[in-house]
Amino acid sequence: MGLIQEIDYGTPASKSEKQVTLTVDGFEVTVPEGTSIMRASMEAGIAIPKLCATDMVDAFGSCRLCLVEIEGRNGTPSSCTTPVMPGMVVKTQTSRLKDIRRGVMELYISDHPLDCLTCAANGDCELQDMAGAVGLRDVRYGYEGDNHVRAKADGAENFRWMPKDESNPYFTYDPSKCIVCSRCVRACEEVQGTFALTIEGRGFGSRVSPGMHQPFMESECVSCGACVQACPTATLTEKSVIQIGQPEHSVVTTCAYCGVGCSFKAEMRGDELVRMVPWKDGKANRGHSCVKGRFAYGYATHKDRILNPMVREKVTDPWREVSWEEAFSHIASEFRRIQYQYGKNAIGGITSSRCTNEETYLVQKLIRQGFRNNNVDTCARVCHSPTGYGLGQTYGTSAGTQDFDSVEEADVIMVIGANPSAGHPVFASRMKKRIRQGAKLIVLDPRETETVNSVHAKADFHLPLKPGTNVAVVTALAHVIVTEGLFDEKFIRERCDWSEFEDWAAFVAEPRNSPEEIEKLSGVPAEKIRGAARLYARGGNGAIYYGLGVTEHSQGSTTVMAIANLAMATGNVGRRGVGVNPLRGQNNVQGSCDMGSFPHELPGYRHVSGDAVRDIYEALWNVTLDNEPGLRIPNMLDAAVEGTFRGIYIQGEDILQSDPDTKHVAAGLAAMECVVVHDLFLNETANYAHVFLPGSTFLEKDGTFTNAERRINRVRKVMAPKNGYADWEVTQLLAQAMGLDWNYAHPSEIMDEVAKTTPSFANVSYALLEQKGSVQWPCNEQAPDGTPIMHVGGFVRGKGKFIRTEYVATDEKTGPRFPLLLTTGRILSQYNVGAQTRRTANVLWHAEDRLEIHPHDAEQRGIRDGDWVKLQSRAGETALRALVTERVAAGVVYTTFHHPDTQANVITTDYSDWATNCPEYKVTAVQVSPSNGPSQWQEEYEEQARQSRRIEGRLEAAE
């Protein structure tokens, strides 16, 4: 193994197609035009000394170490800022250059501590390397002069010295070690796009300053880690490196947080994880990261993790730790008993979007082959099921059309119902980079989110629509495009059904769909709708990115189709820089859908009623498969309450916290006789479980995740599972206990079975992933290397289908009792139900869920910032603290659902998408009133949770 050393070429790659040949130290090298001499030289294998250059950011030319001599030119230009020219003859090492470099290094070192042996960067310090490279043997200037190194000089205070800033939980800033190369400042600006760092002062007094000379935690810093990665010294260092030491080997793997699917190097010392460093060859993230993937992995070793299987007779009993064998035989006999007693359809399972493709495939296989029914569903039910349905109907595939690189060529970016800056931060950084290059941004969101108002990337149009009016507003955009003749007739005639287009065009052109009419119900000024439509249709490459603000509505599927219509009508499908892209919430929600997790679909989105498809699996699995779709999650819960559904196997999902109408979920779970929860922690759902199977983290297993761009990325085991088994092994052992003949020795064999049975995965294998790094499905004979862009040359379904999108207002309406609309969302530092991030230092950024409320609504109710308020809907009530802000419009309130003690889903109702049952999380009519503290439900719930987490023979586990 060993540490993966990525080559730092010093400056970014040039995208020019024209090649230029030059000579560096007598070697000829050919590179694209616009490449720097430094990069060209590195391509030839010659590393020019450098400090301020790194290939994640543009050349800066400040360290004066990378100077070279060029034949026929005066002086010693810096190789990072000088582009190559044909026939150039470069010398990187002459006696003159050596003298200059040594002199520069002497100056650097004269103001740098000489504590290398005890320094955290020892062994990973570019300053140390450069001192070695230039042959520094002595510093003529001495160390006694003016400096930033020592707190005291000659017994007096040294006003230039600044203490170490340890405010950030994950890294430290030690100004005494800073060489002011600006790499951190530029990484924050160019890579992350937050601009939280600057150089304050000038000349010798210059120092890096977070915010306005503030500690990191008080500045605008979002803790993405780009600056720490860029720092060539120990000035910015991960606290884990300070604590443990330098890593000795690394493994490339995929982050298990959001649907961006960033590639990381897990840098290890033995089986201890030292740090996660984004991998530059990762095609989703291109060397960037966010606070979650980079730093928030501490949950893997958190004391709350359960490592032994547990069983109990009743949910009111304390847990009893048992052997794996006992747990499996208990489940097998219970499930068989329930099926014997209540029928074969009385049990089912839920696959996890957090687990690997292979694990998901096994869970649905267990249910279909072992339980002999189709009662399998997944958490995509509550997030992107409308995407699958909507895009399937219009285009013919249930996935986004582009890769993330495509955003680099977008001219107009429309973000609908998503806040990538918080939910998909690495994609947001790539998007903002493109906006800073001149692309335009349109945002449809009820709130003024970080995405609307980010530094140097402000939205050109923000359409602050009333929650629940997506269909109306998107149809109004289409109205403008059709009535003003902005549609792309050639594209539509070639690739879509023209008569369907005419029908749709006639529908959207009706006056009731005009921006002026829609303004009345959505609250968006007509002029903004018109302006946004014109910009999207005529601004060049138009790319749409959307999130859960689109899907989690009673008309979620309709909005997805409206978006698809918009892209087709303007010809924005089927090439780079355009497309329709769902920003998927979870690391493997795309994969879990691909793997046949829905009750009506076998892997590859093939309906269970298709005889040909069932034949494939029936032959392989040696069973007869049910040709009727099984139960969806809400149906399972309904059936449980009715008494016809009695047992469930839930892998890696906390339905009690994440699904709507918590009381109904609780009632359903409570009515079951055997609830099996397979998870890392005793989550909220486990309060109602009879068997708990400990899970393994993404660091402890092999497998693959499929991200939002359909990219299949490898997950690699970096440490042994602390609970003994990877999740796929647990499912396999359970299947064996139930009498199935499964003998997978490695997840690659599971993927082989997927490839063998699923046309869109036909060419996928671990060998191919090893070779290519990653591939995007479809990956088969027609596309052996995968498919970065879909629908090139024509739609998958044949002709693109325009579908009328009639706006139907949700039944969830405000009235005198519940006059405000609640909408929900996420914030950067926490992830989903927070099971992982709440068990890391990320809680320092977001320790509780707050209710955002407009000052007008707050004042009417006598609510001040920070007050406890009661939040009530017709489904239930909870209490949390208020945050008075103008980010939400009057009449709208907003909260996150990261903390179980808030239980925002006690409030949300059972309304759902008409096509897919995706719950309407984004609209709930509520009332807000002052309160003294947590509600009675919250207190009862907490007591019940505490009771149900007791483990026999152990002191009560503290949360």
Add this chain to the structure above:
Amino acid sequence: MQHAGTDIADRATVIVNDLMGLEGPLLPILHGIQHEFGYVPSETLPVIAEALNLSNAEVHGVVTFYHDYRNHPAGRHVLKICQAEACQSMGSDHVAAKIKQLLGIGFHETTRDGAVTLEPVYCLGLCACAPAAMLDGVPIGRLDDEALEEISAAVRL
């Protein structure tokens, strides 16, 4: 006299709104703020940043780069003594020492009574009349001890 934070922000907003239409508005705005308050109060930085869609850090970087922008109020008068090469060759070292002695303060300091702030400056473009100084924006050339005593007395009035 100490202004309340909101008052400062309100007054800064007026200046920002007035000047933000200019091309490259940050420096004119900072000049306007300094003119209004006598220094650039740190509370105004987020106001400027938000209006110009910059980060607080960026504005802080610019403010601290320029010596002319102060982070605290100056004395009633500001006296700048040129310390650049031409003036040095004509004895600005002596001028600096003399004025420091007369006022009882060093560079970057303000007299206890708040009468005057003393600062070095690197070239006023008045080399022909070196050694030179600038008092409240008015250049003074050919400084000698007598002139310095006059200045010292005048600023104390």
